Amino acid sequence: MTGSGPVATAKSIARSGPSVFRVEPSRGWFGFNFRELWEYRDLLFFLTWRDIKVRYRQTALGAAWAVLQPLLTMVVFSVVFGQLAKLPSEGFPYPIFTYTALLPWQLFAFALTESSTSLVGSQNLISKVYFPRLIVPIAATLPGLVDFAIAFVVLVGMMLFYRVPLTIRVLVLPLFLLLALASALAVGLWLSALNVEYRDVRYVVPFLTQFWMYATPIAYSATIIPEKWRVLYGLNPITGVVEGFRWAMLGTTGELGGQVWVSSAMVLLMLVSGLIYFRRMEDTFADVI
Amino acid sequence: MSEIAIRVEHLGKRYRIGGQQARYRTLRESLVAAARAPWDQLRGVRPGKERYIWALRNVSLEVQQGDVVGIIGRNGAGKSTLLKILSRITKPTEGYADLVGRVGSLLEVGTGFHPELTGRENIYLNGAILGMKRGEIERKFDEIVSFAEIEQFLDTPVKHYSSGMYVRLAFSVAAHLEPAILLVDEVLAVGDSAFQKKCLGKMQDVARLGRTVLFVTHNMAAVENLCPESILIERGSIAASGRTETVVAAYNAQINKGLEASVDQDLDWVGDSEIRCVGVRLLDAERNPMSYLGSGQPGFIVLDFEAKKDDLVGVGVAVGIDTLNGTRVLTLWSEFSGQVFRLSAPRGSFLCALPEGLRLRPDIYLLSTYIGNQYRSPHVVINAAHLDIREVDFYGTGRLPDRSQGSLLVPHEWILR
Numbered sequence: 001m002t003g004s005g006p007v008a009t010a011k012s013i014a015r016s017g018p019s020v021f022r023v024e025p026s027r028g029w030f031g032f033n034f035r036e037l038w039e040y041r042d043l044l045f046f047l048t049w050r051d052i053k054v055r056y057r058q059t060a061l062g063a064a065w066a067v068l069q070p071l072l073t074m075v076v077f078s079v080v081f082g083q084l085a086k087l088p089s090e091g092f093p094y095p096i097f098t099y100t101a102l103l104p105w106q107l108f109a110f111a112l113t114e115s116s117t118s119l120v121g122s123q124n125l126i127s128k129v130y131f132p133r134l135i136v137p138i139a140a141t142l143p144g145l146v147d148f149a150i151a152f153v154v155l156v157g158m159m160l161f162y163r164v165p166l167t168i169r170v171l172v173l174p175l176f177l178l179l180a181l182a183s184a185l186a187v188g189l190w191l192s193a194l195n196v197e198y199r200d201v202r203y204v205v206p207f208l209t210q211f212w213m214y215a216t217p218i219a220y221s222a223t224i225i226p227e228k229w230r231v232l233y234g235l236n237p238i239t240g241v242v243e244g245f246r247w248a249m250l251g252t253t254g255e256l257g258g259q260v261w262v263s264s265a266m267v268l269l270m271l272v273s274g275l276i277y278f279r280r281m282e283d284t285f286a287d288v289i
Numbered sequence: 290m291s292e293i294a295i296r297v298e299h300l301g302k303r304y305r306i307g308g309q310q311a312r313y314r315t316l317r318e319s320l321v322a323a324a325r326a327p328w329d330q331l332r333g334v335r336p337g338k339e340r341y342i343w344a345l346r347n348v349s350l351e352v353q354q355g356d357v358v359g360i361i362g363r364n365g366a367g368k369s370t371l372l373k374i375l376s377r378i379t380k381p382t383e384g385y386a387d388l389v390g391r392v393g394s395l396l397e398v399g400t401g402f403h404p405e406l407t408g409r410e411n412i413y414l415n416g417a418i419l420g421m422k423r424g425e426i427e428r429k430f431d432e433i434v435s436f437a438e439i440e441q442f443l444d445t446p447v448k449h450y451s452s453g454m455y456v457r458l459a460f461s462v463a464a465h466l467e468p469a470i471l472l473v474d475e476v477l478a479v480g481d482s483a484f485q486k487k488c489l490g491k492m493q494d495v496a497r498l499g500r501t502v503l504f505v506t507h508n509m510a511a512v513e514n515l516c517p518e519s520i521l522i523e524r525g526s527i528a529a530s531g532r533t534e535t536v537v538a539a540y541n542a543q544i545n546k547g548l549e550a551s552v553d554q555d556l557d558w559v560g561d562s563e564i565r566c567v568g569v570r571l572l573d574a575e576r577n578p579m580s581y582l583g584s585g586q587p588g589f590i591v592l593d594f595e596a597k598k599d600d601l602v603g604v605g606v607a608v609g610i611d612t613l614n615g616t617r618v619l620t621l622w623s624e625f626s627g628q629v630f631r632l633s634a635p636r637g638s639f640l641c642a643l644p645e646g647l648r649l650r651p652d653i654y655l656l657s658t659y660i661g662n663q664y665r666s667p668h669v670v671i672n673a674a675h676l677d678i679r680e681v682d683f684y685g686t687g688r689l690p691d692r693s694q695g696s697l698l699v700p701h702e703w704i705l706r
Contacts, residue, residue, distance in 0.1 A: 021392070023377055024385035046417040054405050128400040129418055130377035286379040287304065 026283040037132050047139035051114075052146050066147035067154050070102040077102075081219045090221050090252050096158050100249050101218040101242045103155060107148045108180045108238055109209045111141035115188025116205050120195050123289050133282050134275075137192045141185050148177075155249065169248040176244040179260075182267050183237045189274030193281040196289050216242055237263040237270075292389070294470055294501040295352040295375070299384035302345040302370050344370040346525045347384075354389070354469075357492070357502040359516035359533060361509070361540050363655070365672045367525040368505045372396060372472050375503070390469025393419060397474065399459035404448035408439055408458055411447055415462045429465045436491070437461035457484055464491045470501045475508075475614065489515060507613040507653070509537055562661040564601055564632075565668035568593035569608075569658055571676075572640070581677035584689075584698055586646040590621070592639045592658055596632055603663030604630040606639045610647070610676060611655045618649065618696050622659075648698040650690050651680040 056062045074095055081087045082094030089097035118140035119126065119133070126133065159166060195201035216238045217225075225233050233239060240263025246252040345367045352358055360368045373379045375386055376394035401418040402411050412433055416426035426433075434440055437458040439450075447455060473492070489511060496502050496515075506512055512519055512533055519536040521529040521543075529539040571579045572589040582588045590608055607622035621641050623629065630639075639660075654676040661667025683689065683698045690698070 019390065021377075021388045022385055023374055023381060023388065025382060026380045040420070042421075042423045043417040045423075046414050050403055050406065050410075050414055053410070054403060057405055124397075125401050125418065127378065128397045129394065131418065131420065283380045286373070 033132065037134060040132055040135055043131055044135050044139050047135065048142040051139065051143040055143060063150050066150040069147075070099060070106055070151050071154065073102055074099045077219045087220045088224065090223065090246075092164070092250055092252075093162050096155075096162050096164065096250070097221075097246070098219055099155060099158060100246050101216075103148060103151055104176060104180045104241045104245045105213060105216060105218050105238065106151070107144045107177070108184050108241065109213070110144040110147065111181055111184035112187050112191075112209060113205055114144070115140040115185060116191035116195060116201060118188070119192040119285065120199070120202075120289065126289055127286050133285055134278065137188045137278075138185060140192075141181050141188060145177075145181075159249070164250055166249075167251055169251065173245070173248045176241050176248065179237065179244070179264060179267060180241045182271060183241070186267055186270035186274045189271070189278045193278045193285075196281065196285055212236070212238065218242060231262075234259050234262045235266055237266045239263065292354045293351055294354040294356070294389050295350070295386065295503070297348055297350045297375075297384070297386040300345060300348040300371070300374060300381050300386055301343060301383040302367075302374060302379070303341050303343050303382040305341055343382075343525050345374070345381075348522075348525075348527055349384075350520065350527065350530065352501055352503065354501055355496065355499045356518060357496040357504065357516045359512035359519035359536075360503060360505045360522060361507070361512060361519060361536065362522035362528070363543075363672055363675065366522045368522050369396070369474055370525075371522065372474055372503065372505055375470075376472050388470055391420075391467075392470045392472065393463070393466040393468030394472040395419075395460075395463040395474065396472070398456050398463070402447055402455070402459060405446055407446055408434075408443045408450070411458070412462055415459065416466070419463060419466050421466055433458075433461045433465050436464065436487075453484065460484075460488055464488070464495070468500065470503070471495055472503050474505045485511075509540070513537060562665040562668040563598060564594055564596040564604060564660055564662055566592055566658040566660045566670055566673065567595045569656060569674050581679045582643075582647060583679050583681035584646070584651055584683045585648045586681060587644050588646060589643065590641040590656070592641070592660065594637060594639065594660055596635045596662075599633065599635040601632045601662045604632055605659075605661060605667070606630070606641075607659040607667075608641060609657040609659070610649075611657065611672070612696060613653060613655065615655075618654065647676075647678060648683070649678045650692075650694075650696045650698060651678050652692070652696070653677055 059065060061068070077098045078095045082089065082098070087094075115137040118136045122136050125131075126136075156166075191201050191205065215233075215236055222233070222239065222243055240260045243252075243259055348367075348371065360371065362368050370379075372394065373396070374381050375388065376392060376396065378394075378396070399415070401415055403414065406414065412430065413423070413426055417423070434443060437454075437460075439454055439458055442450065442454065447458070450458070471492075492502060492504070492515060502515075504512070504516060516533050518531060519533040520527055521536045521540050523543065528543075529536045570591040570593070571582060572591055573579045573582075574587040576589065579588065592606060592608065594606075605623045607620055607624075609620045610618045612618060621643075623639075655672045656674045656676045658670045658673045659667045680689065684700075690696075
C-alpha cells in the first residue's frame, strides 16, 4: 500500500479513560482477536438459533428431513452395497453398520456445505455491520447438530431393534462429534473465504462432498482397504470420526488409537491454516463481496 | 475543553475497479490473467485493465465528545466510505482513525432482519448483530417495542409487516444501542415524516446524553436542526467544515453550479470507450442555460463529449436519473429512442430534447451519464451532476406528492361510474 503509515500521535486521546480503538490499514497475517470473538458469543448463539428456526419453519416436513435423509441413504446403501455387492460389515447387520457412519458424515457434510457458502450468504450483513467475520462460518456449522440429535434417536431405536448393546464407550462420542465439526469448520474457513473472491466454490462443494463420501468408510468397512494404503487413507480426518462412531456405538474392534491421532493432527493442521487464510482475506471481504 | 471522541488522520481508501463492473472474479479469469501476464509484458501491454480509484483521500478531522456532526456531500463523494471505515466494516488503505469508546453504526435500517422470524425474534437477532449482549436486549426490550409502536404484532413474522412498521422496528432497535459514538447513514429517508421526526428526536436525546453522533444525510433540514457543525465531503476529501449554516451554504452553491461543472475525467471512469463525457448541462425550451427545470416543463439535457477519433460509428448515449437514495427513476437512452449516431468531429454535444419535460416531483435528483461506441464498454459517470427539479403547479390543483408518494407525476383523472 502506498502513502504514509500510521503515525503515533493522539496525545489527548491516550490519556482519556475509555478504550480507544484504532482503525488502520491491515498488517500481518496472524493476530486473531479471540477475546473479541468471545465478546460476540451472543451473536454466534443468535445466528445459529436463527438458522435452526428458519430451517424448520420453512420446510413442510420440518424435522422429518433430519431422519429421512440418512434413512433413505441407508436403504439405498443396504440394497446396493449390502445385498448386491455383499460388502463385509464387520459382523454387524449392514443397515445399522452404514447408518452409524452416515450420522457423523451428514453432520460433517451439512456443516461443510453451509459454512462454505455462509459468507456470501451473509453479504448484506458483512457490508453493513462490523462484527468478527469468523462468527459467520462458525455459526453455519452448528445447526446441523439438531438434525444429528434427531437422527441419533433413530439410531438408538435401531440398536434396540438389532439388539446391539450400548456400552460405556458412548461417553467418548462427543469427542468424535467435535472432531467432525472441527473438520467441517477447517474446510469451511478455506472455502467460505475463497468463495468471496471466486464464486466457483459453490460448484465445487457438491463434488467435493460426493468424492469425500466415497473416500470415507461409510458404505464399506475400512478393513477392506489394503494395509499399505492405510496411512494415506487415514489422512482423511472423517475416517477417524466414522471409525470412532462405530467403535463407540456398535463396539467394533480394531485398533483405533493411531487413526484418531492422525485424524486429529490433520484437522488441527487444516484448522490453523484455514484460520490464517481467513484472517488474511477478512479485511477485504466487505470490499469484494 | 471537552475530550476528543474521534480523531482521523490522513485517512484514505482506494478501491480497485475492474475493466467490467464485476466485483468478484471467477477462478478462470484469475487463471487466464495469470497465464497472460508474461505475454502482455513482452508486448508492452500494461498488466490488466484494473484501475484504482481513491474513494477517500487525505481526510483528517477531530470530533469532540458530545458533538453531533453532519456529513453532507453528493452521492459517491465518499461519505459512506468514511462511515464504513469508522465503523470497521472496511479497512482504510492509508492513515488511521482513533475512536474512543464503543462505536455503534446504523448504515442501513433492518440489516439482518429475517422475514420469517417474528418481531420479537428479530429484536434479539438484530440487537445481537449490532453488538448488544443478550441481557442488554432483554433490559431494553419493552422500550424498543413501545418506541416502534408494534405491540400487537410482536409475534407476527416481519414479512407481514408494512414497510413503515418494519422501518420503525429496525430503527428502534438501533436507537436503543447505547454507544459512545453513533454513526448514522441516510436511514431517515425511509419511513413517514411523523416517524422521521421521532427518530430525529431520539438522536437529539442521544446527543444530550453526551454521546457523539456522526450523521450522513441529504436532508438539509435535518442537518440544520440536529447538527451545530458539519463537514462537506467532495470527491473523497473534505471541502468545507465548521458551522452547519456555512457548510450547507457551500453545499448548495455546489449543487447550483452542479450542472455546469465539468466532469472529472479520471474519477469514476469505467470502460474502454473511445468517447467520453466531459460535461453535462441544462437548457430551457429556448435553449438558454438553466440551473434547474420545472416539473414537466420542456427543456434539454446536454451532454458534452470528447472523442479520440473524429469518425466514430455506432455511438450511443444515455442519461440516468436517480433519487438521492440511489433509486433509479428513469433512463433516457438513445437505444430507446431508436437512434445510433455517427460522429464527424472529435468534440460536440448531445442534446436530449424533452418536449414534455421531466414529470418528476420537485426534488434534487442525480444524473449519471453513459456514452460509448460500438463494441466498447461505455464511459460511465455515476452521479455526474445534481438535477434540480423545481416546483410547478403540475396538476393545477396546488397539490404535489411528497417523498413517500413517489417521484412521478402523471396526468390523471378519476371517474365515478
